[in-house]
Amino acid sequence: MYGRNRTNDKKRLNSYEDLPLVLDVADIQRIMGISRASAYELVHTPGFPAFRRGRLIKVSKIAFFEWMAKGSETVPRSDK
Numbered sequence: 001m002y003g004r005n006r007t008n009d010k011k012r013l014n015s016y017e018d019l020p021l022v023l024d025v026a027d028i029q030r031i032m033g034i035s036r037a038s039a040y041e042l043v044h045t046p047g048f049p050a051f052r053r054g055r056l057i058k059v060s061k062i063a064f065f066e067w068m069a070k071g072s073e074t075v076p077r078s079d080k
Helices: 027-031 036-043 061-070
Strands: 022-024 052-053 055-058
Touching: 022 061, 027 036, 027 055, 027 061, 036 055, 055 061
Parallel strands: none
Antiparallel strands: 022 055, 052 055
């Protein structure tokens, strides 16, 4: 990834305050403990509060946690 220190990508998050105001897909992946492919699938789910900044996908930290708090009946379920 450009502009990121890859060693920090694995850093354990200890609190809400540790997160940036605007999250990216890697942040969503770390927070939720899901694969990169699952994180991209999630951010493309209807109702998920993602927006594009150029070619990058971003999510407001506040909107993400509000989305999580209200529940996510729109998250695709695996049939595996």
